[in-house]
Amino acid sequence: MSVNPMAYEAQFFGFTPQTCMLRVYTAFQDYLFEVMLVVEGVILKKLEGFPHAEISPLQVRKGTEKFLLFMKERFEQLFSKMEEVLLQLVLNVPKNVLLPEDKVHEQYPYTKEQFQALQEEIDQLQQQYRAEASAEQALLAEIEEQKRVQAELEKILQWFEGLESICRAHGTSNFKESFTFLTQNSKKLQDVLKDVEKKSKKLRISDQLA
Incomplete structure (x- = not known):
């Protein structure tokens, strides 16, 4: 054969x-x-x-x-x-x-060298495409992150607007004064909570002794 x-x-x-x-x-x-x-x-x-x-x-x-x-x-x-x-x-x-x-x-005849050059060009284009695709994915991820940050900023702005409205309702229009007012009130609330906790402990101790 x-x-x-x-x-x-x-x-x-x-x-x-x-x-x-x-x-x-x-x-x-x-x-x-x-x-x-x-x-x-x-x-x-x-x-x-x-x-x-x-x-x-x-x-x-x-x-x-x-x-x-x-x-x-x-x-x-x-x-x-x-x-x-x-x-x-x-x-x-x-x-x-x-x-x-x-x-x-x-x-369309071509030599071995021409085919090799064409193959190298194809490889370069594929690498460039992969790099651009990766950059596009990174850009999309960054845009999504920016959207999340913007949403958080909008929430903070809404919170400040609500805070300013509360301050106006209490007769304080200046934001610095309003913030000082809220800080003082917060401190007072903390003192009241501490006082309540102390009294609660005393009552529990009294109950145990009785």
Whole structure:
């Protein structure tokens, strides 16, 4: 069998020429074996009509095997010639024949160096795209963070506006004075809470002693 890969022929036909030849070879071999078995059966049947014949079925089998070996050797020689003819003339794609998907290479030929340069340019563009995509993701994340910060700032502004309204309601319009007023009131509340906690502790101690 041929060792030439014949890759372009395989692409053209949809199967490897070597595989085709192997199937033809196997089919001929199987057919030859079947024919010899049929011939052997016919001979054995004919011998049944000659009860005094000195030829035994074992001798017939040996003769069949010998003839089969002879035919197989002749077939091998013929098949080698047939394979050479088929692979060179029938299953061989001429050099001037191009597949439809390869005709673009004929229209736009390029050298190995040009292909390498094009591949490098593609790699650079892919890296640039990945960098831009990463930068876009970072920018989107920053925009989302800015939106959250803006929302918090708006809440703080609303809180200050509400605080200013409360201060106005208590007759203080200046924010600094209002803040001082709230601080003092907060301190008073803390003192009241401490006083309440002390009294509560005293009451608990009194209850325990009682």
